[in-house]
Amino acid sequence: MRSSIRASVWFDKEKALSTAVLALSQRLRRVPLSVIVVSIIFLVIVLLAIFAPWVAPADPNRQNLLGRLKPPGFEMRGITYWLGTDDLGRDLLSRTLYGAGVSLSVAVLSVVVSSLVGVTLGMIAGWFRGKIEILIMRLVDIMMSIPAILLAVLTVAVLGPGFLKLVLVLGLTRWPRYTRVAYAQTLQVANLPFIKASELAGAGAARILFHHILPNIAGPVLIVATAEFGLMILMEAGLSFLGLGIQPPASSWGSIMSVGRQYIERAWWIVAFPGLCLFLLVFSVNVLGDWLRDQLDPRSRTR
Template sequence: MNLFVAHPALRRWLPVAPALLILGMFVLAALLAPWLAPADPAAQQLLGRLKPPGSTAGHHHYLLGSDELGRDLLSRLLWGARVSLSVALGGVLCSAVIGSLAGMLAGYLRGIVEVMVMRIADVFLAIPALLLAILVVAILGPSLFNLLLVLILTRWPRYARVAHGQTLALAERPYVRLASFMGAGPLRVLARHILPNLLGPLLVVATLEFGLLVLFEAGLSFLGLGVQPPMASWGAMLSSGRNYFNAAWWVGTLPGVCLFLLVLSANRLGTALTQWLTPNTLNSQP
């Protein structure tokens, strides 16, 4: 048993095993929400409003209680996990692709392209995310797509900065300069020689950004600028639950606990990846 625990790979993964387990449980809950949810998350039953966990109203058993409209809280938590994970994952993927491509082009082509891309990134970084969300919602209206649009606009500069800085360093490596000298075009050099060396730092940024986007989505939904009723969202559940905290603590506490565990596990995994990948990636040679 001691030899098993002493294995280097196992020692590396054991500290983040709880975080991976929690993330895996949330992912499974989101994927299997249509089959795990005991009721329609939007179905109202006013006779069963604000029922505590484990109670029964009519023919329905509320395992985690009900909210102010008699909706099953467990079902709304499961579907809310689906919303939070899908929005965060979509925001991470889209902003990572846009930001990484822009940063690599700016770092490799230099000149006017570098100036334009990085100044545009600075402009978006200077705009408060909440202000941008209010402007988008005021112009386009609140919706899931507009929420995703806000997340992409506010987060792509993070990837652009990382990709730009790493590309500047990698572009001076002998193998990159040789490939360019031998006639390889910019896109070929970026795809074959630059991008593989950027995957480590970009993965670290994406993991840390995932937790931030979950919080950002919940915050905007809490303010009424994100996911709109009757769609389940942890942020919206927190917003409605605060009005009934004294009489029905479970309405606001349970989505808050889920949000805390998801963000904490994502940040723990991101911290571990920072320690594992960043030094190896920066010093690696293909």
């Protein structure tokens, strides 16, 4: 009897597993080829950034003035500089790999900061209404009337450059978009029956906001986050290019290109390779973001 029950349970598990695998394979077949390609590109860049200390062929800060501004494929003392060297003879491949980690770290942390601030304020404005709503939404209007890159440049110029300062500046200049989305979604969700039932059951505002409303507005917020992620990468590169972001000797794609622009006629590779990596990363993020938006909001496909 027990053996037959075990066999039945095992059969049910196998059937459920095969059904899940079949459903997954059918979903993958519906994924466009372009999305698969950019997903691979994005994954490769992320993995190279994570494992840069083990993948990079040389110390990114080791100088070799005898080998400065050498082209891709240059060999010296048994070391091959696959992407060439910069103005101080540093290996460009190693600096590009480490720069990927810096760009991704700044972008991820900035998105986390801006989403936490923006979503929290948006839910508060949509739930409490009244004067709090007016105050928060007027502040959003003021912030969104100022170009984000201009606000970031002014703030960094006052506070000074640095990794943590850059993260805070980028995060605190991009929260209004999250606030608008969270505010609009909270207004819709707040009138649903299960929210009213939670109020009648005695649930506090914090519990309703973070346990009931937040999970129901996560989809639109995630769509905004994917779009903002690519923008954060570009803003970090732009500020570093202007000398207001990541400071030497740390490597950043923007700072590498800033140095390379002085030698673009005789050492084009210093600008070309980090610029290509920046383009591929932002392009892949944007394509994945568009696809994710279509999956989470099917109505957008018909617009």
